[in-house]
Amino acid sequence: MSDIYSIVGSSLAAENMRMAAIASNLANVNSIAAPGTRPYRAVETVFQAAEIGPDDTGPSADDGDATAPDLGVNVAAQVQSNGPPVQKYDPSSPYADADGYVTGSNVNQADEMVNLIDSSSTYSASVAVLQQASKIDQQLISSFQVT
Amino acid sequence: MVPETKDNQNSGPRSKICGASQIYVASRPKPNDAWDAMQIGFLNFYSGVLNVRQDRADLIANNIANADTPGYKAVDVNFDDALSGQVSDPNSTPTAEYRTDVTVGLNGNDVSLDRERIEDAQNGEATEASATFLHQSTADLIAALRPNPGGD
Numbered sequence: 001m002s003d004i005y006s007i008v009g010s011s012l013a014a015e016n017m018r019m020a021a022i023a024s025n026l027a028n029v030n031s032i033a034a035p036g037t038r039p040y041r042a043v044e045t046v047f048q049a050a051e052i053g054p055d056d057t058g059p060s061a062d063d064g065d066a067t068a069p070d071l072g073v074n075v076a077a078q079v080q081s082n083g084p085p086v087q088k089y090d091p092s093s094p095y096a097d098a099d100g101y102v103t104g105s106n107v108n109q110a111d112e113m114v115n116l117i118d119s120s121s122t123y124s125a126s127v128a129v130l131q132q133a134s135k136i137d138q139q140l141i142s143s144f145q146v147t
Numbered sequence: 148m149v150p151e152t153k154d155n156q157n158s159g160p161r162s163k164i165c166g167a168s169q170i171y172v173a174s175r176p177k178p179n180d181a182w183d184a185m186q187i188g189f190l191n192f193y194s195g196v197l198n199v200r201q202d203r204a205d206l207i208a209n210n211i212a213n214a215d216t217p218g219y220k221a222v223d224v225n226f227d228d229a230l231s232g233q234v235s236d237p238n239s240t241p242t243a244e245y246r247t248d249v250t251v252g253l254n255g256n257d258v259s260l261d262r263e264r265i266e267d268a269q270n271g272e273a274t275e276a277s278a279t280f281l282h283q284s285t286a287d288l289i290a291a292l293r294p295n296p297g298g299d
Contacts, residue, residue, distance in 0.1 A: 011212030047216040071209035132271040143282040
């Protein structure tokens with residue numbers, strides 16, 4: 001099944017997940033961790049083109065939709081960034097370690113904003129495709145109204 | 148004599164209708180054979196045009212959906228080749244080709260959102276144009292099939 005609405009739907013769902021991860025990262029940009037606990041690490045969403053199954057290779061005459069390749073995008077994984085966490089010297093904090101450093105998250109605010117804009121533009125392009133497809137479908141339906 | 152001729156007259160057209168409907172029912176799984184049986188050329192042609200336009204819309208939507216997928220390469224079909232393939236064999240599937248005149252990004256992705264949006268808009272307008280022509284041709288056909296065209 002690969003009609004245009006399912007393709008656009010997969011794109012919107014994937015971008016939604018990505019934007020949720022970005023929102024989580026930005027919300028935790030100033031999170032700090034007590035010594036010995038793991039600090040917040042930025043979540044990155046990995047996209048993957050939908051795989052074309054083995055039964056989708058050959059065209060057959062009788063069923064068109066079942067043999068059409070699956071199109072769209074999937075979220076392959078949500079991985080945690082391996083970047084170094086921010087270390088801030090603040091000996092007065094109760095979360096400071098023995099050397100007086102407070103461990104923060106490894107979120108880069110500028111990177112997250114760039115990702116957010118990138119995701120947002122892809123999302124709006126998908127919405128534009130959706131609007132176009134629905135406009136065409138409406139016109140086709142009205143074309144077959146016989147008076 | 149008279150009943151015989153009536154019988155013949157009745158059986159003639161009826162068997163023809165039965166034959167035609169049998170052809171239609173037998174070939175139902177392949178709608179394109181039904182088009183062939185109807186022998187209406189413009190329906191066959193516009194079916195090919197709209198099929199190729201739909202395929203292009205699907206592929207462009209797929210390109211946009213994968214605009215952030217690492218390593219993805221944008222694909223499209225050549226409209227002229229795909230249409231001639233569809234008209235000669237309605238059951239054929241058009242072959243998708245990678246775009247050649249594109250810049251590949253650092254993550255191996257070569258989708259240009261601007262370009263895909265333009266292609267989608269153009270493809271959509273062309274689809275609407277084809278639908279308008281199909282609508283007009285169908286209306287003309289129906290007008291021609293009326294017993295008294297233009298009258299009541």
